[in-house]
Amino acid sequence: MAINIRNPKGRDAVVAFEAVIPQRDVHFVDEKGKPVVTQKLLKTDVEHDLDALLKKRKNLNALSKALIKEDPEIDIEEFGMFLTDTSKVYVSKKGIIHIVDEVEVVSKPDGTIRERRPRIKDPQNINTDVPLRWTGKFIDKDEAAHRFVFTHKRQLIHVNGLTFDFLYEMAKELHDRDSLLLIRGGEKGDQPIVMQRGGKPYNAFLEGRIDGDAYLLVLQLSNMELKRPALQEESPESDTSTTESESRVKGDAAPKKKPAVKKASAKSAEDKIVEKQAAVVEKKKTVKAATSPSKGKPAATEKTKDAAKATTTKSTTKDAKPKSKARASSKK
Amino acid sequence: MARPLVLELDGEEFSVSIKKIDRDQLYGSVEIEAYDEKGNPASLLILAADGKTLLDKGGTALATIDEKGNSIERSTLKAVSSAGKEISAVESSFNVTNHLKKAEVEDYLSQIVKSIYVIDPFDEETDLSFIQAHLAEGTIYKFPFSYRGGGIDPDNAFVIGNKTDAFIIVGKTARFQFAKLNQAVQLDSFEEQEISADDIDFDLL
Numbered sequence: 001m002a003i004n005i006r007n008p009k010g011r012d013a014v015v016a017f018e019a020v021i022p023q024r025d026v027h028f029v030d031e032k033g034k035p036v037v038t039q040k041l042l043k044t045d046v047e048h049d050l051d052a053l054l055k056k057r058k059n060l061n062a063l064s065k066a067l068i069k070e071d072p073e074i075d076i077e078e079f080g081m082f083l084t085d086t087s088k089v090y091v092s093k094k095g096i097i098h099i100v101d102e103v104e105v106v107s108k109p110d111g112t113i114r115e116r117r118p119r120i121k122d123p124q125n126i127n128t129d130v131p132l133r134w135t136g137k138f139i140d141k142d143e144a145a146h147r148f149v150f151t152h153k154r155q156l157i158h159v160n161g162l163t164f165d166f167l168y169e170m171a172k173e174l175h176d177r178d179s180l181l182l183i184r185g186g187e188k189g190d191q192p193i194v195m196q197r198g199g200k201p202y203n204a205f206l207e208g209r210i211d212g213d214a215y216l217l218v219l220q221l222s223n224m225e226l227k228r229p230a231l232q233e234e235s236p237e238s239d240t241s242t243t244e245s246e247s248r249v250k251g252d253a254a255p256k257k258k259p260a261v262k263k264a265s266a267k268s269a270e271d272k273i274v275e276k277q278a279a280v281v282e283k284k285k286t287v288k289a290a291t292s293p294s295k296g297k298p299a300a301t302e303k304t305k306d307a308a309k310a311t312t313t314k315s316t317t318k319d320a321k322p323k324s325k326a327r328a329s330s331k332k
Numbered sequence: 333m334a335r336p337l338v339l340e341l342d343g344e345e346f347s348v349s350i351k352k353i354d355r356d357q358l359y360g361s362v363e364i365e366a367y368d369e370k371g372n373p374a375s376l377l378i379l380a381a382d383g384k385t386l387l388d389k390g391g392t393a394l395a396t397i398d399e400k401g402n403s404i405e406r407s408t409l410k411a412v413s414s415a416g417k418e419i420s421a422v423e424s425s426f427n428v429t430n431h432l433k434k435a436e437v438e439d440y441l442s443q444i445v446k447s448i449y450v451i452d453p454f455d456e457e458t459d460l461s462f463i464q465a466h467l468a469e470g471t472i473y474k475f476p477f478s479y480r481g482g483g484i485d486p487d488n489a490f491v492i493g494n495k496t497d498a499f500i501i502v503g504k505t506a507r508f509q510f511a512k513l514n515q516a517v518q519l520d521s522f523e524e525q526e527i528s529a530d531d532i533d534f535d536l537l
Contacts, residue, residue: 022504
């Protein structure tokens with residue numbers, strides 16, 4: 001994958017944009033110490049599920065007898081085959097369909113439905129003619145870590161000698177500032193990052209580290225603040241799911257016919273939330289003096305460290321404005 | 333009854349309960365309903381490579397196979413490290429005292445996040461003000477975490493706080509690589525493309 005990004009001088013370049021995988025130092029071996037692999041198999045298909053079998057047998061009693069005598073739920077030829085190159089398709093009662101009307105059912109945190117609207121799939125904006133913008137809006141690493149949850153990460157890597165220098169300089173500036181930089185997309189440079197058509201929008205923050213003559217540039221992606229929900233379920237869930245919500249498509253539970261939907265508003269609720277998060281970076285408030293547990297007295301009496309940083313950031317942002325004008329002219 | 337998670341900091345132990353939180357609880361959620369041209373409801377199924385076999389949820393299974401393609405019982409497998417050393421199963425974090433160690437913000441930012449929990453006192457006797465005060469200063473702590481135990485590779489749990497609450501962020505360290513001049517990568521000819529089915533997100537707001 002590629003990303004088109006602009007540096008502080010307003011120059012842009014297309015570089016590689018790679019997913020990051022977790023470190024794992026564990027492998028499984030069989031009794032002889034030989035490596036093993038995991039393979040996905042076909043267990044059953046829709047023609048052999050309960051609904052399909054019931055259509056042929058009419059009632060459960062007849063079906064249960066057939067299950068014992070004839071094994072109609074098993075296709076000896078197909079079941080157990082390796083599954084590769086699968087794809088997802090929409091199926092209605094007419095079979096596979098290619099023209100689909102998708103409706104978004106938006107629910108509030110308490111589960112009540114807020115609105116139903118047609119789904120609009122925005123295009124990706126990381127590799128277009130308009131490069132992602134170096135906004136000049138920095139946020140201290142510590143503060144960012146305490147305010148946002150960075151659910152996804154992507155690494156930026158050079159594709160030739162020129163882009164090595166390009167990315168190294170960016171990483172060095174961020175490393176020296178010990179800050180993350182807000183990255184925005186779109187012509188006005190005010191949009192969150194969308195990595196695939198119809199994908200989720202994310203607030204993207206660029207992190208840079210330097211180790212000798214090597215660099216690390218990571219795009220930290222967040223769509224969630226670190227805060228306690230107003231409404232919370234009582235029972236803790238198990239640790240099997242991730243923060244990435246699973247894809248949910250209503251099939252059986254959906255209404256029998258398409259209900260009326262409202263016209264989609266120009267700005268989705270998701271965009272509003274992402275904008276709200278981004279506003280945190282742009283608009284910082286002075287933090288009240290905190291109590292130090294070691295000394296038993298306020299850690300700061302006049303201005304906290306955070307407040308000082310906020311002042312610095314504000315001035316940085318102000319400084320960035322004339323620069324962005326200069327960038328615009330240099331681009332021409 | 334839920335069990336407490338025992339955290340230990342500077343010789344003091346705290347029994348806490350943890351509750352999982354996610355984005356839907358903060359901002360709400362979105363579900364997708366799909367319809368064909370005539371308004372009949374449609375559902376999303378998996379199409380096998382043969383172009384005709386349709387699978388619903390639960391239609392697939394995972395099998396462990398050896399080099400020759402024979403199926404192997406998972407109970408007979410051994411976990412080993414890259415060096416070939418056998419790894420023993422870890423115990424659930426709810427069965428042990430979890431010692432908190434200071435962590436750097438870079439460690440925390442290197443995590444691929446799996447789960448987020450909010451911390452509360454397990455009972456009325458537990459006072460978290462000591463740990464809360466340290467977290468409010470901006471300190472981040474970490475400890476190895478396994479929810480159920482029995483696994484062989486515990487996750488990293490980071491204890492982090494904002495002004496009012498404390499959280500545990502569970503994840504795995506990302507495999508970052510510092511890039512050098514001679515490590516350029518080939519650029520894919522990526523144009524805007526139809527989204528891969530696996531990448532479709534249905535909880536867009």
